[in-house]
Amino acid sequence: MADITAILQQYATKFNKDLEIYFPKAEDKEHRAFNAMHYSLMNGGKRLRPFLLHETAALFGVPYDTAFPVAASLEMLHTYSLIHDDLPSMDNDDFRRGFPTCHKAYDEATAILAGDGLLTYAFEVLNTSPISDSKKVELTLLLARAAGAYDGMVAGQVLDLYTDTHQEFAHPEEVIKHTEEMKTGRLLRYPCEAGAVLGNATADERNTLIKFSRNLGIAFQITDDILDVVGDEKVVGKTLKKDKAQAKLNFVSIYGVDKAKAFATDLINEAESLIDTFGAKADNLKMLSRYFLTRNH
Ligand code: GRG
Secondary structure (H helix, E strand, C coil), X not given: CCCHHHHHHHHHHHHHHHHHHHCCCCCCHHHHHHHHHHHHHHCCCCCHHHHHHHHHHHCCCCCHHHHHHHXXXXXXXXXXXXXXXXXXXXXXCCEECCEECHHHHCCHHHHHHHHHHHHHHHHHHHCCCCCCHHHHHHHHHXXXXXXXXXXXXXXXXXXXXXXXXXXXXXXXXXXXHHHHHHHHHHHHHHHHHHHHHHCCCCHHHHHXXXXXXHHHHHHXXXXXXXXXXXXXXXXXXXXXXXXXXCCCCCHHXXXXXXXXXXXXXXXXXXXXXXXXXXXXXXXXXXXXXXXXXXCCC
């Protein structure tokens, strides 16, 4: 069987090289935030979301170059969320992806502006895609909603901050599922839906991919919670064991490591069978799903 870490590495090398087209050399003062955007985008990152998008689009025969600006814009938006999450007023982290966080490498104001810049640039880049105007509009709306404050990533981050200090919930597993579905899940659902849009998928195919992405999102977050407890800081590239120190409500604090792992395994088994319908074209997606359980960073 092919090695997904090698496939991901090869993909990331090409993707990173291609990303550079969006960052012309800019050394004057006004480009400080632009350079900070480049710093955070290019230093590390597994590129899981763009890979997921490219592989989903490939189920329908969409070429790499057609999907590239869509994938690049998603990685920009994801990187903005990491920069802002690391800020002193949020998670207050010194390291991200094995490098000093944006506010440590630059300063807090520049990091806020770099996040703003990546969020904005994401929509500019998405709209340079070599696709029809109607697809651009659909993808713009989908991405804005996935990242947004109503039922997207920002709403998930709000609930996450709230559950840090309010532990009075009667059904904590429902709260945590809902939080993570928005905070982490929406940006994993988007690449699956975007692949379906790019590939003119049928409604059934699109729904299957949405279900697949839901399982992936929860399993991804469970692995993240487990890594926070048992991971190696040097490999993960950030400070660990923060969830327990902050008495954070998450899958591991509710179920414990073993039960959480078993739950994630069931979700990935189900995710794999959901995409059986795409045959051998879904092999990389299946390997990627398994990697969501086994990744060490
Ligand atoms: C600040 C609006 C705002 C949102 C923050 C994404 C997020 C919401 C917070 C990050 C905190 C966190 C560690 C969430 C767990 C899920 C997650 C997004 C992990 C990082 O994703 P990876 O592992 O990272 O794909 P790389 O670095 O490989 O891109």
